[in-house]
Amino acid sequence: MDLSAISPTLLVASLMVASTPILLASIGELVVEKSGVLNLGVEGMMITGAICGFAAAVLTGSPMIGFVCAALGGATISLVFAVLTQYFLSNQVATGLALTLFGLGLSAMLGQSYVGIKPPTTYKLDLPLISDVPILGPILFSHDFTVYAALALVLGVWWFLKYTRRGLILRAVGESHDAAHALGYKVVRVRVLAIMFGGACAGLGGAALSLVRVPQWTEGMTAGSGWIALAIVVFASWKPERILLGAYLFGGVAVLQLNLQAAGVSIPVEYLSMSPYLITIIVLVAMSANRAKSALNAPAALGRVFHASR
Amino acid sequence: MLRVEKRPSPSKTWGYLAPILAVIATMIGGGMMFALLGKDPFEAIRIIFYDPLFSEFAWYYRPQLLIKGAPLILIAIGLSMGFRAGVWNIGAEGQYIIGALFGAGFALAVYPTESVFIFPSMIILGALGGFLWAMIPAILKTKFGTNEILVSLMLVYVAEQLLASMSLGLMKNPEGFGFPGSRNLQQYASAHNAELWIGSGVHMGVVFGLIAVIFAYVMLARHQLGFHIRLTGESPKAARFAGVNPNRLIIFCLGSSGALAGLAGLFEIAGPSGQVNIDFNVGYGFTAIIVAFLGRLNPFGIMLAGLLMALTYIGGEIAQSSLGLPSAAIQAFQGMLLFFLLAVDLLTNFKIKWAKTEIIV
Numbered sequence: 001m002d003l004s005a006i007s008p009t010l011l012v013a014s015l016m017v018a019s020t021p022i023l024l025a026s027i028g029e030l031v032v033e034k035s036g037v038l039n040l041g042v043e044g045m046m047i048t049g050a051i052c053g054f055a056a057a058v059l060t061g062s063p064m065i066g067f068v069c070a071a072l073g074g075a076t077i078s079l080v081f082a083v084l085t086q087y088f089l090s091n092q093v094a095t096g097l098a099l100t101l102f103g104l105g106l107s108a109m110l111g112q113s114y115v116g117i118k119p120p121t122t123y124k125l126d127l128p129l130i131s132d133v134p135i136l137g138p139i140l141f142s143h144d145f146t147v148y149a150a151l152a153l154v155l156g157v158w159w160f161l162k163y164t165r166r167g168l169i170l171r172a173v174g175e176s177h178d179a180a181h182a183l184g185y186k187v188v189r190v191r192v193l194a195i196m197f198g199g200a201c202a203g204l205g206g207a208a209l210s211l212v213r214v215p216q217w218t219e220g221m222t223a224g225s226g227w228i229a230l231a232i233v234v235f236a237s238w239k240p241e242r243i244l245l246g247a248y249l250f251g252g253v254a255v256l257q258l259n260l261q262a263a264g265v266s267i268p269v270e271y272l273s274m275s276p277y278l279i280t281i282i283v284l285v286a287m288s289a290n291r292a293k294s295a296l297n298a299p300a301a302l303g304r305v306f307h308a309s310r
Numbered sequence: 311m312l313r314v315e316k317r318p319s320p321s322k323t324w325g326y327l328a329p330i331l332a333v334i335a336t337m338i339g340g341g342m343m344f345a346l347l348g349k350d351p352f353e354a355i356r357i358i359f360y361d362p363l364f365s366e367f368a369w370y371y372r373p374q375l376l377i378k379g380a381p382l383i384l385i386a387i388g389l390s391m392g393f394r395a396g397v398w399n400i401g402a403e404g405q406y407i408i409g410a411l412f413g414a415g416f417a418l419a420v421y422p423t424e425s426v427f428i429f430p431s432m433i434i435l436g437a438l439g440g441f442l443w444a445m446i447p448a449i450l451k452t453k454f455g456t457n458e459i460l461v462s463l464m465l466v467y468v469a470e471q472l473l474a475s476m477s478l479g480l481m482k483n484p485e486g487f488g489f490p491g492s493r494n495l496q497q498y499a500s501a502h503n504a505e506l507w508i509g510s511g512v513h514m515g516v517v518f519g520l521i522a523v524i525f526a527y528v529m530l531a532r533h534q535l536g537f538h539i540r541l542t543g544e545s546p547k548a549a550r551f552a553g554v555n556p557n558r559l560i561i562f563c564l565g566s567s568g569a570l571a572g573l574a575g576l577f578e579i580a581g582p583s584g585q586v587n588i589d590f591n592v593g594y595g596f597t598a599i600i601v602a603f604l605g606r607l608n609p610f611g612i613m614l615a616g617l618l619m620a621l622t623y624i625g626g627e628i629a630q631s632s633l634g635l636p637s638a639a640i641q642a643f644q645g646m647l648l649f650f651l652l653a654v655d656l657l658t659n660f661k662i663k664w665a666k667t668e669i670i671v
Contacts, residue, residue, distance in 0.1 A: 090652040102645025108638030270475035288456040
């Protein structure tokens with residue numbers, strides 16, 4: 001065992017890359033839940049995005065087109081969820097599960113001929129001199145562009161929800177759809193758009209996984225990231241700025257356990273691989289134990305079916 | 311314009327018709343998907359739904375129907391009770407693995423002793439394993455109000471890692487020439503979950519599945535606990551006023567579904583699978599969710615739905631070898647079935663009416 005081989009600088013740098021997929025997926029899910037919809041299909045949308053992005057990037061040779069297709073793929077499959085829950089008034093928990101099961105099957109089917117292929121490399125920030133500054137360089141100035149894009153998206157969502165009129169409407173729909181409806185806001189339209197935004201974000205997250213983080217396609221490669229993203233939304237008590245904290249925390253655990261595996265710690269690999277899931281459970285418990293505080297921020301209409309009877 | 315109007319109570323007729331309509335819609339939707347993959351849709355649907363039952367090799371496939379259906383039915387029966395009461399156990403796959411590990415672990419520990427008590431003990435331990443694994447989300451939910459969906463699901467990944475660790479370490483076959491995986495329980499007479507009649511496909515898991523169906527039916531229809539479950543599902547507020555203890559219900563729903571999933575895992579590992587190995591779990595715990603919904607959360611409905619889903623598994627395998635249909639296509643097909651079912655369910659709970667466009671002043 002050689003713990004000195006783990007460099008803190010590289011650890012932080014790789015943590016930022018590792019947490020980008022879940023960061024993207026959870027910021028999207030935050031918007032969906034803020035509009036009062038619980039979409040448990042994040043895992044399914046993520047993996048659909050992962051294969052759509054991967055296939056498009058390999059076929060065109062352009063990672064950029066890959067990301068666009070990933071967002072489109074995620075949004076398209078989330079549209080199925082949107083139609084079922086908003087127009088067919090189905091149970092959101094069941095529909096979300098269906099989305100995950102369907103997404104996993106669909107992606108495995110689409111991805112058959114892409115196993116073992118290397119995708120084109122994505123654009124990496126490389127500023128002369130600045131990127132070479134010790135410590136700060138690797139942490140801040142030499143990442144893949146997805147890392148910066150994800151951060152910008154978090155900032156954008158925070159600003160949208162806090163300072164724009166549309167953000168206010170979205171939150172109103174999530175707090176009380178009946179009141180929002182009475183005021184003349186199009187509850188269903190707002191929710192469908194929010195769901196599609198969430199799908200696009202989850203798709204991007206999937207592509208960040210298959211094109212940047214891994215980068216390769218394997219069946220079921222999200223391995224629970226979508227579910228962890230759902231847990232992060234709870235952890236963040238529905239606040240965008242805390243999504244960042246949550247995602248980096250989980251990214252940190254994931255990277256640390258990989259580093260420990262590489263350093264040859266005497267703990268068996270399987271037990272180290274369990275750690276992100278166990279930490280998720282512990283964090284969920286810690287959050288829910290403080291019930292009064294955590295429930296305060298949950299959108300009041302979360303998961304409830306909206307049906308305008310008059 | 312079409313207008314949707316809530317029914318005062320769900321339609322009984324549509325309750326029965328919806329799954330049938332969903333299956334037909336899935337055949338059409340799935341056929342289109344197969345056509346996009348470049349396969350003949352009619353042939354694919356025939357191979358999946360007809361050939362396992364009536365082709366010349368049906369004598370081989372029919373027993374498979376029971377072998378694949380039994381774990382699905384066992385797990386789905388457990389899940390359905392929770393789903394009725396709004397307790398969402400999504401982690402049956404994990405409970406299935408842990409049940410199998412508990413039972414198989416005991417058998418491997420006492421190997422090569424032969425005794426009539428070994429298999430019954432394994433059954434008890436299998437149920438206990440699944441029960442204990444499900445108690446984690448149950449206790450966290452009742453003590454701290456932690457979301458049981460996320461916790462039970464996270465535990466699936468933990469269980470998978472445990473399975474890997476066991477099949478590569480503690481439970482590895484010492485005479486296995488270094489290959490991963492345990493001794494084969496099929497070759498250990500006292501622990502083998504053998505077919506009761508050779509070639510019938512009926513093993514103890516099938517018997518337990520049938521018992522579970524009857525038991526669940528009687529409980530839901532006749533017992534107070536079943537009434538509480540139904541009441542909580544249909545009107546949580548009324549249930550609270552009627553004095554239903556929600557914590558007791560959560561413990562019961564998660565515990566019983568965990569125990570049943572554990573049993574399913576045990577019967578699988580002691581019988582058809584035989585070995586503790588990394589690829590032991592094949593997703594029955596997740597497919598059972600579809601089975602529970604397709605069966606309308608009704609025990610006898612679940613029995614039929616479980617057999618139908620087993621049929622798609624077997625038909626999928628045949629189509630894989632004869633048509634070259636990708637194995638994942640059947641998974642997508644099953645997911646599609648749940649989508650259609652949820653969509654058709656609109657007709658159960660709502661009336662669709664033609665209404666002239668009204669001008670609301």
